[in-house]
Amino acid sequence: MIKSRKQKQKKVPVKVYFRNTWQLYLMLLIPVIYIILFKYKPMLGVVAAFKKFNVFAGIWKSPWVGLEHFREAFGSAEFWSALKNTLILNIGDLILGFPFPILIAVFLFEINSKKIRKVTQTILYLPNFLSWVIIAGIVTQLFSSSGLVNELFCKMGFGEVGFLSSPFAWRIVYWISGIWQSAGYSLIIYLAALTSTDPSLGEAAYIDGATRLQRIWHVTLSQIRPTISIMLIMQLGKIISIDFDRPYMLGNTLVKSASDVISTYVYNVGLQSGRFDFATAVGLFQSVVGIILILSVNQISKKIGEEGIM
Template identity: 70%
Template sequence: MREKSDTAIQKNIGKKKKKVAAKIYIRNNYQLYMMLVLPVIYLILFKYKPMIGVVAAFKNYNVFRGVWGSPWTGLSHFKEAFASNDFWMALKNTLILNVGDIIISFPIPIILALFLYELNSKVIKKSTQVILYLPYFFSWVIIAGIVNQLCSNGGMINNIITAFGGKSINFLTVPWMWQAVYWISGLWQGAGYGLIIYLAALSGADPSLGEAAYIDGAGRFKRIWYVTIPQIKGTISVMLIMKLGQVVSIGFDRPYMMSNTLVKSVSDVISTYVYSVGLQSARFDFATAVGLFQSVVGVLLLLIVNAMAKKFGEEGVI
């Protein structure tokens, strides 16, 4: 009996200590929690609450009845999309453009970051970072205008070609050339952002490992391959997982602003398909269904790639 009473007393004392510790913790850190109130309210109102509208993908949405008052249609919008040749063409173009972006745009920032990391001149490092990062702040409206000025029939590049006796090239009207311009413009716009991330990762690298490899006789390229890159392998894998998770999703402004009627066969993507078929025709339920399809496939790809990264010994993002 005494042992039971002693354990009960100890439990009560432990609970009282936890309550006192919790009160002290809240008193010392309540300002931080107060600062979280507005961001949490913002997330609830503008991020989580709109998710309720996903229900419209399974309804015959009527603006006057609202989402909940509209009749259910089940999977009819998904069946309509999957039966459409335009949808599959848009999906194919989305995959081609996104995979091309990954192949071209993903390794270049890593190479640039390694190059700048090996440089000793601070002036060149800073100026290069500023020059490469500046296009990231340009909207695709501006970039599309620059591309038109450079690559159109009367653009600067064709003027240089014709000045040397060559023939004008239709960069923006030939499908495969348009794809090349699309990928190069994406590289120019996004290389600076990736560069900053990889330079930040390299700033945490241990320089003593490189010095030890140098003493052992390793050349510069061997030090980069066997010492520097393995130290940022985690960052590279996380960035690659995020890129592959977005391979089905694509922004609207970039393909829409750079497209023209002569390259519709390669420039029509899911976002422009949703705009033309769903939003321009005021078919919000159909547009929601296609958007939900993108999100679900994106999440599945993210989980698959994340699981594969963990099998190869990387941390992943989840």
């Protein structure tokens, strides 16, 4: 028996191995080349953050300026205002938007009606295919001073509300529109995690006298905690970075104090002025902080007994 096991564990010669599996490595070569050309090679462009970039001279022949662009950014009041707005909007998305798809996924998982489940999934997932240009038009039609919501408020005697002119009200509209647009995508992930849970644990809890809320909290949610923790880590890693199209399309001059974020700051100060080196410096700052946050939260989640992303 021992000899037969040793014979089975003999290593296959390299030539024989590659002769049998070269098709798989050929298939793997295509995505590897893609990642190298379009993901790793562009990373060399971060050198522009430390140079006074000249379009005609190129990145490598442009003069070196060191940390000058970073000093300029950190010494600008506009940068810190944009950073503050970015954190406020992202933390609001995290607090309001992160639990929403989890609650909807648990609700759909608990109900027995397949028709309600399919209709709800479709309604929530459809906005994911809409661009923020279209969503901004819908938001304007609903929440402008002459929009549908204000017309209803006036008829009910509440008066007009400046949803798109008050910074505080604009943030609420921003968060609501973000939940509506992105909840469907996260919902699919959580539903997939819920379908892989063990139903016998819930049945055992029911026999022991646990209520439905107790079964949801102690059985259902506990089984998808790894998925929730991974999604939370990824969300926290993006807390300092923000998409350009959403605040730019939803914002206006009346709420610039709330809608001017890092991405719009880079666009206005860096790209519109042709200062690609300054824009690269701010982008590099976001990336470094994002990596530090992901690694930190990942280590914290492991120390408290949760699964990390690596």
